[in-house]
Amino acid sequence: MPILKAAIIGGGHIADQNHIPALKALSERVELIAVCSRDIQKARTLADKHEIPQAFDNASEMFVGDNKPDLIINCTANNLHHPFSMQALENNCHVLCEKPPAINAAEANEMAELAQKKGKVLAYNFQLRQTPEYSLLKRALENGRLGEIYHIKANFLRRRGIPGWGNFTNKSIQGGGALMDLGVHVLDLALGLLDYIEPDRIIANTYDFIGKAGGKGLMGNWAAAKFEVEDACFAHLSFPNNASITLSTSFALNTKMEKNVNLEVFGTKAGAVLNPFSMYSEMDGELVNMEFPHLEETDIQLKNTIAFLDACGGRASNICNAAQGAILQKIVEEIYKSAAK
Amino acid sequence: MPILKAAIIGGGHIADQNHIPALKALSERVELIAVCSRDIQKARTLADKHEIPQAFDNASEMFVGDNKPDLIINCTANNLHHPFSMQALENNCHVLCEKPPAINAAEANEMAELAQKKGKVLAYNFQLRQTPEYSLLKRALENGRLGEIYHIKANFLRRRGIPGWGNFTNKSIQGGGALMDLGVHVLDLALGLLDYIEPDRIIANTYDFIGKAGGKGLMGNWAAAKFEVEDACFAHLSFPNNASITLSTSFALNTKMEKNVNLEVFGTKAGAVLNPFSMYSEMDGELVNMEFPHLEETDIQLKNTIAFLDACGGRASNICNAAQGAILQKIVEEIYKSAAK
Amino acid sequence: MPILKAAIIGGGHIADQNHIPALKALSERVELIAVCSRDIQKARTLADKHEIPQAFDNASEMFVGDNKPDLIINCTANNLHHPFSMQALENNCHVLCEKPPAINAAEANEMAELAQKKGKVLAYNFQLRQTPEYSLLKRALENGRLGEIYHIKANFLRRRGIPGWGNFTNKSIQGGGALMDLGVHVLDLALGLLDYIEPDRIIANTYDFIGKAGGKGLMGNWAAAKFEVEDACFAHLSFPNNASITLSTSFALNTKMEKNVNLEVFGTKAGAVLNPFSMYSEMDGELVNMEFPHLEETDIQLKNTIAFLDACGGRASNICNAAQGAILQKIVEEIYKSAAK
Amino acid sequence: MPILKAAIIGGGHIADQNHIPALKALSERVELIAVCSRDIQKARTLADKHEIPQAFDNASEMFVGDNKPDLIINCTANNLHHPFSMQALENNCHVLCEKPPAINAAEANEMAELAQKKGKVLAYNFQLRQTPEYSLLKRALENGRLGEIYHIKANFLRRRGIPGWGNFTNKSIQGGGALMDLGVHVLDLALGLLDYIEPDRIIANTYDFIGKAGGKGLMGNWAAAKFEVEDACFAHLSFPNNASITLSTSFALNTKMEKNVNLEVFGTKAGAVLNPFSMYSEMDGELVNMEFPHLEETDIQLKNTIAFLDACGGRASNICNAAQGAILQKIVEEIYKSAAK
Amino acid sequence: MPILKAAIIGGGHIADQNHIPALKALSERVELIAVCSRDIQKARTLADKHEIPQAFDNASEMFVGDNKPDLIINCTANNLHHPFSMQALENNCHVLCEKPPAINAAEANEMAELAQKKGKVLAYNFQLRQTPEYSLLKRALENGRLGEIYHIKANFLRRRGIPGWGNFTNKSIQGGGALMDLGVHVLDLALGLLDYIEPDRIIANTYDFIGKAGGKGLMGNWAAAKFEVEDACFAHLSFPNNASITLSTSFALNTKMEKNVNLEVFGTKAGAVLNPFSMYSEMDGELVNMEFPHLEETDIQLKNTIAFLDACGGRASNICNAAQGAILQKIVEEIYKSAAK
């Protein structure tokens, strides 16, 4: 298999800490040839630190000449997921784009259509798919231990976790708040258990009381006066096969746990909780609780990057693909629409 | 204040264990003069055991002659809540009716209208309103500690609690399953925190997989072949003021806890959990968790009977009144309708 | 099925508290017609208390006349298990004899031979077979969840539990100490998991240091000067199929727990612990721990008496039968022989 | 006291991480002059890393010339413990040999005889003797707190700890499995409490079900097809003074704890548990449990190396000496023989 | 030994629940012949309930005629301890008086002097001396395990335990508040460890903030407006041998535990905590914590009544005697004096 050439767009923390180390660790499959950032100084610093040959401040320059990338990692702000991914696809690159897919459904759709037209892989970096807990949950489901799943509670809740840095409270850049940044992760996991079918009914409510009121922050201090997004979102999704999902996500909520990321899954034969992974079922005529105390920690970014590369190489893979991303973004948009009623 | 004369209709467990002892303990305010059951033997046994002067097998007989009751406790099956309560109201009695109010919205409405026309108290026995935890929650809300409540998670979940006795799985008698028997309790509590306003949007799903499949029971063994109701129900209610409720209730669900009856309440200034009662807020610039380890146990049926008698005497009371019962029943009906889509 | 006539021999605590209540609760299957005790006053008191028609102080008298018993419950001291059970069998009665079967192997053998010759049921009251934990363990084994069992640790340990009453420290009456009184229970359970095959190699050690030294007692105070039996016994049994059992039992031992009654079972596919019941295995490629938090309490004497009556009626039953009792007693004897080397 | 010259034979992990750092930390008593490994590259790398002057791939070369070692640390594979220790003794060196002493009793005996003939110290690296818990246990025993020890349960159990590296499953190199690698540690500790007297009766069973079946590993993945040793061993040892030891050891066993290394010691006056250290006794007429929460962590290899150097210098020391090693190896051989019956 | 004749003065809860049952249980040593209460109806009810032959409402009547009591149990209010005990002593009766001895030092002194003059036993019912924990503490001290005790923290603290009944907040009847009712118990225990020597320096502070402010009560509701005593008292006592006691006692205090009754004892060789009993010392060169998990519950009133009867019979006894009572009352008075400075 030939070694693919990769370039990074976006020079922030997630490039530096997650994507570049993963690519570097996979040097037998991928070669990181360039990094691009609006701020050329940032691009150069990253390139030096990680021994990447080229640094750009204009993505267009990467796509000219002989040494063009085969794939792009798009680590830009949410509102730039669409333009840079489109540009990369136009230039016949595979794309691994950070989540959420885009800031609205139309963008995600356009991106998926172009990927299909170009015959390139467009994928989204929902790396929580790669935890040992979710892998085990999928295996248990495939082995029939859960029976048919009919209800899922998907939670990504923070007590006071409005980041005090970045653009997390800016609606035009982010496209939304807790749902767009956090809720999409557990929504993706939940949809993945239901074969990513589309819901036919959605109802939702969003709130911004705490974000606008201000107060103690556990992830730095945020500017209450500039808080433009939802700090909490609660939704119910119903599917054509009568399955349902209750989604709860927050940047800030008056609740006990500092952070609560979890799925509760209810199947006809067993139920499961993701963190810590456990199952609830019947065995030999008695109710049984199962725990798995020896799951081993995993580098989930590394595993997700491998899944992307596998997809690029035409192999089966559990990466979030372009079609799934478009469905997810459509659901997100419908949640916001319902909440606006 | 004159002593009121009371009669019981329905000779089952709840009459024997809850209502009769409560009435007996309040002998300075109420005199229990009769008990009525379809099965005259049951009526007589109860009357003997509790030293009640009269036993009937026909409710009509109670309302003739001089020694007529001033109030009726309706402890019959769900589908008899309407006929016996109507009869009692027609005979100018106050009525304390067991929950749920009725088996559909039309019945509950009719009952409320007749009560109003007759100028009599019609009330429902949602005795969980009287726990020290809910009382404290209401006081905290009234004292402004929670700010404005915008989201409530209301749970009444059993892991394998389909009763192996009675009519709990018979749809025509009960009107429904887990929602009708269990969910109404926490729905009543949640609505009570929102001033019992009516939701403008409802979505719900119901299931009967485990009930129909059969298996290990923790409340006796149920007949899977005759299981006609929902074993689980999940709903989302949205209100005109943008508040929302997530309601989850089950007779049977593959989950860890044998029984989980709780409210999680999210307000602009604090959140609260009902059991064990705790609050989550900010104080002096830091996040604070509050626990109340010294709440004293209460006889909640006694307190609810007192609340009913207070209402009969024209005093303010936190009893569930006829209008609230009609709203609740309407919501239940809409939940079932949504789930049937 | 005809109602069997039963008589009790031995008027102590175990007759009064365990066997008589069980027989009385099974009045549709068995009628308790007599109680016999060396001390006629004891016999009469028991008879009066439990409304048993006849009281004797000489067992022979019970077997004359028309109203003879069909079955005998032998609740006498260990050294009387043999003579009274033999007498009952000779008189064509089924026998449920308290544990241990006898005070040596020859007695137990003789008893089994007579039962076979007479075509009567001779059974031993190892009622721990009837706990929900052991029942579940047997079911799990039969369903193949454990694979093949190859090692068992069987413990019945008390820290300072030398009874201060009765004959527990008298060797000629009891036949032995901790092994004879306590260890036989868990030995029976362990053998029951291995189809009661006989071991081909045994090594054991017994001790009496604490019993002879005296000290603080948690079951009354014992007479150290008259302590004639072992206070602790440790044995290793090896079976022809290479399975093995480590048996540990004590009346008194310098250990943490006041009482420790347990089996640890190691199979090729899973291991199990009896109390609280749990299993340790692999599932979907991960190590799993299983707990069963909803096992329901059982009246184990009642269940064991039913098992005995089933056997008397010719039905399959999990009662400890005469052949098993003889094997068990032979093993006990070999343990003592090994310890005496 | 003159500084002794030391050489290491065997260039693996245990040399690099344990023995060399200990010797380096004791530079006022010992000088590390050479390291020898079959693989000269390995030898040189180690020598460079730790600033050791000489590197060899042939042990014979170390013993010629002026700068010969006074002592040898033998860190080779089990089957090389004998040849290299013999060679070192022949060359008048003291030897600290890794455990187990050898792969059979004859080898260990020959080694002990040669050491005696040469007047040199031959010792084995059972470093668990140096934990603060075992030291305290020995002191408590010497101070009479336990009275006379009559039974010991010695456990070294792993749930799924078959190492996926090295030669741990190769019988000809290792001489055995869990017993040879793990069980010898706790057997040495237990024998040390009984003055290393020899047992007069042994019974044992060994198994290899899980090792041969394969499955999830917690110490890497092992090759089930090449698994030649026991994965579990259970033995009972009886001593002339009637003391007894129950030994349980496993590489793989369906049990709860990932790793369980412990002694339970039962004495006439008190019992003790090694980890965490605790004692169970009587005091002032009541049963007492004693805990020692402030034991300080120790560098057990350093302490064992000091004990060896003390022995070399003719001072009293708690190192495992040649005679003890020979007894231990004889017991191991008898355990295997009993298990093979 | 002759059977003593006893009479009870005071017909309240403590007579009915504690003293009469204890006397009844000791019928081989004492015969309860009369009960006396200001309220003759109360006296008669008690006499009937417990089958006591005589009932009086005037204590003087008991001391005339032939059938006079040998001993008196004084269960009256604090301010009647002195007059009734004096009367009983004058009439040549032994006296077991409830705690505190009296409401000031002069009274207690006078009582002690009269007892001595009359040659009768005057004792106080500090029954906490009889707990298994305090007995063990005394034994440990006598056996030298604690060395010399130099500091004691004595606590009897309630969070909100101002009794809503009785005279507990009335200064003229009770003589004081928390110290007089609760603190005296642990002060007696602490003094008992120091051989009841007298302190030479005392400093104390008392408070009544919560008592006077009112609020939530956990022992009924008290009348804040009539609260005349201290709700908390903190004192430091220093003794001629340089030992010291820190005494803390409260009816009401903003603290976590609902009730905290304990001694912490610091000796030169070990420290001890009373509840649950534990010791902290050194053993074999390490710090050791000792727990005693098997202490058996005791009927402490029964044991204290036996101790009193032993004293009456001239036998050694650990009852609180008249001299100790006088010392205790003097210390209490000095604490109040110091607090008033």
Place this chain on the structure above:
Amino acid sequence: MPILKAAIIGGGHIADQNHIPALKALSERVELIAVCSRDIQKARTLADKHEIPQAFDNASEMFVGDNKPDLIINCTANNLHHPFSMQALENNCHVLCEKPPAINAAEANEMAELAQKKGKVLAYNFQLRQTPEYSLLKRALENGRLGEIYHIKANFLRRRGIPGWGNFTNKSIQGGGALMDLGVHVLDLALGLLDYIEPDRIIANTYDFIGKAGGKGLMGNWAAAKFEVEDACFAHLSFPNNASITLSTSFALNTKMEKNVNLEVFGTKAGAVLNPFSMYSEMDGELVNMEFPHLEETDIQLKNTIAFLDACGGRASNICNAAQGAILQKIVEEIYKSAAK
């Protein structure tokens, strides 16, 4: 604001680990120009390590020439706090002196007077004032949540924490033992809650049993033969407003916890415990416990150095000032006087 020039006197651990890093981190406000130690080599090593331009072994040399310090950090032994602080003040420097202020009240008084005369800041490094717990306690007090504080228990207890290094057991250098080294910290915190008013009554006892007896040490081994100070001190302080403090401090005490540093504060409206911070009060008619699980760790030395610099700059600050230090030292002296009675 001009950058102040700072010099360190005393080259020990606390200079190296605490003060120098704090000053270095505040380079925008202070410049560290010199370090002085009796041992010039120590001074030079510190200077090199932290890039401080000058090193002295004679403090006088620092105060000559142009480049004189504006402030001095006095990290010397207790008995040098006075001479070096006086010298620094005489040379018109601000002084941050380590705790305790001095070794007697006269010294501390003299220091305070000179500071006032010179118009310079003299402050003491009680850095526990800067913990998030104490800050929150002060805020809660200022916001009225505690009402009026009337009793404080202040503890700084070690089980076996006599340092095996330094001069901690030398009376002439240290001025005392546990009180002088540890107790002063919590005494300062407690006084800070009472506006640093002076007590009008004090009783205390001190002990040295364990220190003089020797034994196991948890902070190295101390020389029992040279132990000259108190190992434990218990005191009661009473204030003119009737508030009181119970102070307990020890280097060595037979108690459970290895280290116990805490305040328990009792106010009229609420009580508080410092570690972990919690409050006990009433809310909405019920007793409430409040916990604050999200307090963030703080660099308390850095915060205290900032507080000192603020004071030097004439800004309000919570640093322990010269007047407070003098009061504290006077109380310490009176405690020792009382203990010597």
